Amino acid sequence: MEEKIQSSQVKEEGVKEVIHKKKISKGKFIALIIVLLVIWLGAIQIMAAERYNAVVNVIEGENKMVINPTNELLDFGDLSRDTGSSRFVTLKNPGKKDKRIVVIKYGSISEIMKIDRSNFVLKPGEEVKLEFHVQVPVSAPYKKYSGKIVIFKYPKLF
Secondary structure, three states: OHHHHHHHHHHHHHHHHHHHHHOOOHHHHHHHHHHHHHHHHHHHHHHHOEEEEEEEEEEEEEOOEEOOOOOOOEEEEEEEEOOEEEEEEEEEOOOOOOEEEEEEEEEHHHHOEEEOOOEEEEOOOOEEEEEEEEEOOOOOOOOEEEEEEEEEEEEOOO
């Protein structure tokens, strides 16, 4: 009977060793927490970002411009070749801390769109009007250009 007890103790010690080997060190645990925190904060910033659809339709003719008034998207309307149009987005910082503003554009419209500022700091109480300008080149094909604008606002850390 003593042999059975000793063999079961050996098995329990072997199990304890396996569990002990799977424990992570305190430094790795802290690093894991920091990585998860950064991912979580990044996800919050992505969800809180302002998103705008942007569109322009290149049409035949000279000096033709049809602007569609809307506040829901950056619609540059119908433009003929060698013409341009601007749309504006106003950003405000009502908080008490500086905010870093990063503007990203993508899609086919990004080829012909210029943004006056895409990476800057917005001071507390400051209001800035961002200009998005589309200039249709002479060689542009007649088609609809579309894309997205994403504006990230996050606290300036340093």
